[in-house]
Amino acid sequence: MTKSDVVVVGGGSTGTAVARDCALRGLKTLMLERDDIASATVGTCAGMISSGLKYMDEPHIVDMCSQEVVHLNRIARHIVMKNPILTPMLELSDLSSGGSFAEEYSKRAAKREVPPVLFLTPEDSLKIEPKLNPNIIASMYFEEFFIDPFRLCMLQAIDAQRAGALIRTYCEVIDITVKDDSVDEVLFYDRVKGDIERVKTKTVVNAGGPWAPGIAKMAESNVEIRPNKGAHVILDRRVVNVGIIAKAVDGRMIYLFPHENTVLLGTTALDTWEDPDTLVASHDEIEYLLQSMEWVVPSIREARIIRTMAGVRPLVANWKVPEDKVTRGYETIDHEFEDVRGLFSFTGGKLVMCRHMAETVTDLVCEKLGVKHKCTTHEIPLPGMEADVDILAFSADYGISQHAVERLRARRGTEMTRVLELTRENPDWRTTICACEPVLEAEIRYSIREEFPQNLNDLRRRVRLGTGPCQGTFCTYKASAILMEELDLSGEGFKVDILDFLAERWKGKRQSFRREQLVQEEVTQGMYTCVANLDQSEIEYDPKPWEGSI
Amino acid sequence: MGEEEAYEFVTSTLEKERIEPYTREESEVVHSVQQCINCGICLSHCPVVAAVGIYRFSGPRSIAVELSRSPPEFWATGDTIYLCTGCGTCMEVCPKNVNIPEIVNMMRSRILRFRPDLVPKGLHVVRETILEHNLAFVPLEDVEDKTESRDMRLEHYGLPLIETPEEAKSEVLYYPGCQAEERSQEVREAAKIILDRFEVGFTMLEDMCCCGLPSRLMGDKDTAEKLASRLKQRIDELDIKKIVTTCAGCTSNIGDASFAYDWNVPVLHLVEFLTDEVGTDKLAKAFTKPRGKEKVKVTVHDPCHLIRHTSRQLMDKALLLLDLIPDVKVEVSTAADSCCGGGGLVAYHSKDVSKAVVKENLEAIRLLEAQRVVTPCPLCTAQLEDNLFQSGSSIEVDDLTVFIAQRLSNKG
Amino acid sequence: MxxxxxxxxxxxxxxxxxxxxxxxxxxxxxxxxxxxxxxxxxxxxxxxxxxxLPDGTIPFESPKEGLVALASLYPFHPYSILGFGEGKPAFAEKVITGVEAAVGWLKDKLKDSVAKIVGGLDSNILSLSILGTTKPTCLIQETMVSDGFANEFDSTLLFLGVKGYPDFFASAAAKSFLEQSEIEQEGPRKVAHSTVRISPFGNTCNISASEIARHLDHDDALGELLPQIKKTVDTLGATHVALPPILGIKNARGNRQRIEEEVGAIVFELLAFPPSIPGLxxxxxxxxxxxxxxxxxxxxxxxxxxxxxxxxxxxxxxxxxxxxxxxxxxxxxxxxxxxxxxxxxxxxxxxxxxxxxxxxxxxxxxxxxxxxxxxxxxxxxxxxxxxxxxxxxxxxxxxxxxxxxxxxxxxxxxxxxxxxxxxxxxxxxxxxxxxxxxxxxxxxxxxxxxxxxxx
The missing domain is CATH 3.50.50.60 (FAD/NAD(P)-binding domain)
Structure with missing residues (x-):
């Protein structure tokens, strides 16, 4: 049996951050994720590393968020983007409610090197975003930072790995044994190998997000959260050039944010009792978002919706208040109070706080283990952050188009040279596999070799495969063939991977089918059903949780 | 910070982030491009892809689904986006008629604004010329030189000189365009002969300015708009009700401006003006065998700006015209509607690509027994002429306007 | 006007x-x-x-069989409409005659074209796709005719890809096909895969179907390809060669014939996804x-x-x-x-x-x-x-x-x-x-x- 100082359960933003912090402090660290890195809650967020937009009445949290933005800009600038944001106002009451936000925001603006909140006339607002409703009376302008949530988690995991941590994906914890009021062993099921393994450990960090209560229960402990569903609608391209925040039909705030080469419209917030694995955006949620945004961007329905995504926020269990009154802070639970020593759980939290949460819990873990190392996660850059890169020079040097190199940089920073180097020996790997992004064959092969994906969906998180307008229609079979070659899968595996990825994309496409995406789907079906006859293939395909929910 | 100051601050931030909001017209183009379903039919038809392969030019599909999605990254598309000739073949074969030529212009406009250093040098040269002279070519400085060149050309083509009507209020404006004004002056003169022959009252601008197409193609929106509004001002001053051109590019570009800004002034190519407004009966009677000219076998080239940016009908009308001329036999080339490579200002910076594109035309023409190529555009004429000559071919190229003028009988 | x-x-x-x-x-x-x-x-x-049939899992042996089934089960199917008489229900026979007339007409129209088709209503053809899967279809272009390899137990089927052309991975198609035919205990025992290099513009990557096809339309371009195919076929003892559909836009039929003659194996094109040359x-x-x-x-x-x-x-x-x-x-x-x-x-x-x-x-x-x-x-x-x-x-x-x-x-x-x-x-x-x-x-x-x- 292996031994570990700490077992981190969960590979989302918090879990990977904890694994990184623990590893950097020299702890023997094992991170277990039942699916893939960033495959649940964080994978469905907008990537905003918020200055605390929605929780100005919790000033200490706003302070913390602002500080974390500064840290993330220091350690991960290569995957951080800045979005200018307009909040158009249609009524005088909007203006007064905006005032208090403006004050709190502006106090902390200088620290993040952004301007204070600015107020613009309707004419100027329309010049900045001609798509706005011409009847607005003013708009508020401010700036927020965004991060690629998949890359953040991946980089945290990879950095942890480089510092000695063991990162195990597709390993589901099935039991945590407690001996003498302390955690003792963690049992987990390796879903790829089909084995059960056990590891001895003194501490366990439960970063399971919506699954945290279930994980705690295995150690006879209790965690209570208020699961809250959030859905996004994703548009195919940047139809707006600045972010837009608007009041929804029920008075909540919703937004339209340019994100990478798409735009995200979000988000909803609904208390949920569903299994997070089965959740999809509902028609009501889609219409709620569209109608709400229509008031300030009347043409929003003309945009092409490529898919929707939905996830569950593990909110702190404040009950009998509206969702937006629940604290956006997080709580760290040391289960010693219920006689389980060495187990720590989180509830609440936001993407922007993941490093902070990790620092807090790693302090506790270190205290428990008697380790004195200080936290360095806010100082040590994540892989790829060393310097700026000369896109034009790389493009000419490797014979790869400038835009492909630029996209590669956006994902990998200076570490993109590792991908580029692969093309020296294999010049045909410069071929484009996913035309929307683009993703080159070399990056797919590099990712398979170095970033432990098990399937195409994992590749999507690492290289943005299949995230464009065609939603994997044209890259699925190509990438699946490469995966088959690299992992030496069977011919059946090749087809299963195709069907699995089509199913995963279908999950998000189906809810919002209309216009362009319906046309696109006729092409997709024409290929996989009509030409390749996969609807008749007799391969062993595991139905997905969301497929059974109907 | 006051509102004015705030606006200035915001615009300077957007500038730094390389963000320029889409105008209303641009939003329509973006809406068109978002219809792309990635099917790749365009890749099988794009003449640039056919000429140089998708490794060099990733093609219309990649412009739609990859390159045009995120404006802050437009600067990194310069190695691809300038190779598009704007021929519109993709748009015509596309199941969704995605407007690639316009999105290309828009992307080029962002590169010009935010990364002028990445705009090919050749385009900067054209831009300077237009800014200085309001024409796409440096005009001949000496008026006498220009006259001399004109007269030599008239002699070469056996055309008489017709007095240019004084600039005056008139229903019809004949607009020759830069090529016919400064270079191929015979086209301008031929058009005058034809209009005069059919007793069409027309006027011409004393200060010919470029229609703005080259500016639009290189992404110089401001200059294109300036030239368009300048033309509009002149149209208003002269009470023009109709514009007749002899250049395919001018036809489509002024037509686009008239459409976009609601000028309510139709822009016609001379070809359709003749078939639709003069009428085939009158035309048939006016044609004669040109002096000293034998029977001639010709083939036609369809200018992209006519067939794909305006309407395929225009070339049907051109063929109808040719059919009325005695002793002219038309042989159809299989590549008649393939881009001549002269579009999109590609020849100004990547001559090899432009040459590779025209190759298909040349090969198809060589397979025919045609003695001449006829095309209703002085720009296509020049491009084909150059390339045929360089490839050692003896086939000559005529602008259709000149070809017609040569075959008109005298008045009365 | x-x-x-x-x-x-x-x-x-x-x-x-x-x-x-x-x-x-x-x-x-x-x-x-x-x-x-x-x-x-x-x-x-x-x-x-x-x-x-819609929702059916057993392929029809022949389109005729399918038309009969549709006529009885789906009277409003566009095919079944042909069977309507004056107020009478659909007659399968009438449907078959009607479809046969159209199919026969098209075959005749295309017989001298780049898309000459073969097949008929009497049997469905199991055509191979670029994923190594098969599907029943009625008429295929002449260049796709695989000459019944599926019934030949002793044949060796070679899937041949093109380096730097990403729309077809021969390795995946080969594995996928082999496993399927093992399950069904049909078809060739031996399946192989390899790649050749065709480089219309001298590039090693991002080569598209249309540029290969256009390249092969030119007389001497096959010269680059033939020895490579021949060598692979000889080394592996292949009797059948499956290629992605890139054999030409104008001259695919001629090219196929020439390759078959030179390498001594049956050569055919696979069913492929867009942008598709046979579709074009x-x-x-x-x-x-x-x-x-x-x-x-x-x-x-x-x-x-x-x-x-x-x-x-x-x-x-x-x-x-x-x-x-x-x-x-x-x-x-x-x-x-x-x-x-x-x-x-x-x-x-x-x-x-x-x-x-x-x-x-x-x-x-x-x-x-x-x-x-x-x-x-x-x-x-x-x-x-x-x-x-x-x-x-x-x-x-x-x-x-x-x-x-x-x-x-x-x-x-x-x-x-x-x-x-x-x-x-x-x-x-x-x-x-x-x-x-x-x-x-x-x-x-x-x-x-x-x-x-x-x-």
Whole structure:
């Protein structure tokens, strides 16, 4: 049996951050994720590393968020983007409610090197975003930072790995044994190998997000959260050039944010009792978002919706208040109070706080283990952050188009040279596999070799495969063939991977089918059903949780 | 910070982030491009892809689904986006008629604004010329030189000189365009002969300015708009009700401006003006065998700006015209509607690509027994002429306007 | 200047071009409006007639068998419509005769073209796809004929890819095919894969199908390829060589023959995804056929609207980017396609027909003006039962005239053909181009009759 100082359960933003912090402090660290890195809650967020937009009445949290933005800009600038944001106002009451936000925001603006909140006339607002409703009376302008949530988690995991941590994906914890009021062993099921393994450990960090209560229960402990569903609608391209925040039909705030080469419209917030694995955006949620945004961007329905995504926020269990009154802070639970020593759980939290949460819990873990190392996660850059890169020079040097190199940089920073180097020996790997992004064959092969994906969906998180307008229609079979070659899968595996990825994309496409995406789907079906006859293939395909929910 | 100051601050931030909001017209183009379903039919038809392969030019599909999605990254598309000739073949074969030529212009406009250093040098040269002279070519400085060149050309083509009507209020404006004004002056003169022959009252601008197409193609929106509004001002001053051109590019570009800004002034190519407004009966009677000219076998080239940016009908009308001329036999080339490579200002910076594109035309023409190529555009004429000559071919190229003028009988 | 034609056909895919050619053959003038290339050009270039029943899992041995089954189980299937007599139910025999006539006609039309087709209604051909899977289809292009390797136990099938051409991975196709044939205990025991280098522009990456095909159309380009194929075939002892469909746009048939002669193995093209060269060949061949018949193909023109007088359409307004023309006519065929072609538009507020504002219906012939597409999809992305949204469209009378809510045809002289029709799901049935051909054939005939009535 292996031994570990700490077992981190969960590979989302918090879990990977904890694994990184623990590893950097020299702890023997094992991170277990039942699916893939960033495959649940964080994978469905907008990537905003918020200055605390929605929780100005919790000033200490706003302070913390602002500080974390500064840290993330220091350690991960290569995957951080800045979005200018307009909040158009249609009524005088909007203006007064905006005032208090403006004050709190502006106090902390200088620290993040952004301007204070600015107020613009309707004419100027329309010049900045001609798509706005011409009847607005003013708009508020401010700036927020965004991060690629998949890359953040991946980089945290990879950095942890480089510092000695063991990162195990597709390993589901099935039991945590407690001996003498302390955690003792963690049992987990390796879903790829089909084995059960056990590891001895003194501490366990439960970063399971919506699954945290279930994980705690295995150690006879209790965690209570208020699961809250959030859905996004994703548009195919940047139809707006600045972010837009608007009041929804029920008075909540919703937004339209340019994100990478798409735009995200979000988000909803609904208390949920569903299994997070089965959740999809509902028609009501889609219409709620569209109608709400229509008031300030009347043409929003003309945009092409490529898919929707939905996830569950593990909110702190404040009950009998509206969702937006629940604290956006997080709580760290040391289960010693219920006689389980060495187990720590989180509830609440936001993407922007993941490093902070990790620092807090790693302090506790270190205290428990008697380790004195200080936290360095806010100082040590994540892989790829060393310097700026000369896109034009790389493009000419490797014979790869400038835009492909630029996209590669956006994902990998200076570490993109590792991908580029692969093309020296294999010049045909410069071929484009996913035309929307683009993703080159070399990056797919590099990712398979170095970033432990098990399937195409994992590749999507690492290289943005299949995230464009065609939603994997044209890259699925190509990438699946490469995966088959690299992992030496069977011919059946090749087809299963195709069907699995089509199913995963279908999950998000189906809810919002209309216009362009319906046309696109006729092409997709024409290929996989009509030409390749996969609807008749007799391969062993595991139905997905969301497929059974109907 | 006051509102004015705030606006200035915001615009300077957007500038730094390389963000320029889409105008209303641009939003329509973006809406068109978002219809792309990635099917790749365009890749099988794009003449640039056919000429140089998708490794060099990733093609219309990649412009739609990859390159045009995120404006802050437009600067990194310069190695691809300038190779598009704007021929519109993709748009015509596309199941969704995605407007690639316009999105290309828009992307080029962002590169010009935010990364002028990445705009090919050749385009900067054209831009300077237009800014200085309001024409796409440096005009001949000496008026006498220009006259001399004109007269030599008239002699070469056996055309008489017709007095240019004084600039005056008139229903019809004949607009020759830069090529016919400064270079191929015979086209301008031929058009005058034809209009005069059919007793069409027309006027011409004393200060010919470029229609703005080259500016639009290189992404110089401001200059294109300036030239368009300048033309509009002149149209208003002269009470023009109709514009007749002899250049395919001018036809489509002024037509686009008239459409976009609601000028309510139709822009016609001379070809359709003749078939639709003069009428085939009158035309048939006016044609004669040109002096000293034998029977001639010709083939036609369809200018992209006519067939794909305006309407395929225009070339049907051109063929109808040719059919009325005695002793002219038309042989159809299989590549008649393939881009001549002269579009999109590609020849100004990547001559090899432009040459590779025209190759298909040349090969198809060589397979025919045609003695001449006829095309209703002085720009296509020049491009084909150059390339045929360089490839050692003896086939000559005529602008259709000149070809017609040569075959008109005298008045009365 | 306005135009005139006895018949105006809206849509330039299989259905529209067939209808147009039929009209010409009936001695009528016609104009086909083609706004863009569409599903026909995107197709694999093989013409399915019928492979499965909707939701069925057993492939039909022959299209005939399938047509019989459809006629009895699905009386409103576009094929079954052929069996309608005067108030009588569908007769399978009549359906078969009708389909046979259309298929025979097309085979004859294409026999000298780049898209010469082989096959017939007596048996379905199991064609191999680029994923190494097979599907039953009726007519395939000559270059796709694999000469029954599936029955030859001792053959060795070589999947041959092209380096730097990403649309086909020979290794995956080979494995996928081998495992499947092991399960089914059919076909060759030995399967191999390899790659060759064809480099039209000297590049080693990002090589597209059309540039390879165009390259091979030139006389001497095969020279680069032949020794490579020969060497691989000899080394591996291959008897059959499966290539992605890249053998040429104009000269694929000749190229295939030359390769077969030189390497001494049977060479064939696989069914592939778009952008598909065989699809392009088929589109071109159909356009050529139509033009040769005397029809006028108006490229870059979209039908904007149509005008009716009493119960007949008298003209169609066609728009190009900057001009619009009115075409006077005596009959109209709408072959506008489904979602790809743009004949139908589906949105959150329902399903609409885009040119004539016709009634749309679901696969079960229930009015679909207000349906939400989501409700007509399966939870499974790839489903034997298909997604019923793709069987929505127009419902027609036995003359192929679109029917309105009152049960009457929209007009006496408007006919519909191709994938705009409701009542069948070509994706799961494998019946797309077949229905387009057959419905185009009869809609064209009926339109010609209607046009003649005017005189």
């Amino acid at each position: 306005n135009l005139e034609a006895d018949i105006v056909i809206v849509g330039g895919g299989m259905a529209g071009l067939v209808a147009g050619t039929i009209a010409s053959e009936g001695g009528l003038s016609s104009i086909v409006l083609r706004k863009g290339e569409s599903a026909t050009s995107m197709s694999s270039g093989a013409i399915d007639v019928v492979g499965y 060949r088929l589109q071109r061949a159909l356009e050529e056929t139509y033009r040769k018949s005397g029809g006028q193909l108006l490229l870059g023109h979209e039908a904007l609207s149509a005008y009716k007088e009493k119960n007949r359409y008298v003209s169609v307004q066609a728009g190009a980017p900057r001009r619009s023309i009115r075409i006077s006519t005596k009959a109209v065929v709408s072959a506008t396609g489904k979602f790809i072609g743009g004949g139908l538009r589906g949105a959150e507020d329902g399903l609409t027909e885009t040119v004539f504002n016709l009634m749309t219906v679901t696969g079960n012939l229930i009015q679909a003006d207000n349906i939400r597409p989501y409700d007509y999809t399966s939870p499974f992305a790839v489903d034997t039962g298909g997604h019923s949204i793709f069987s929505c469209g127009l419902t027609v009378d036995p003359q192929f005239r679109p029917v309105m809510p009152d049960g009457q045809p929209d007009a006496d002289n408007l006919f519909a053909a191709g994938s705009t029709l409701a009542g069948y799901d070509y994706l799961v049935e494998k019946s797309g181009l077949g229905v387009a051909l057959v419905s185009g054939f009869y809609a064209g005939k009926n339109a010609a009759d209607a046009a003649k009535e005017v005189d």
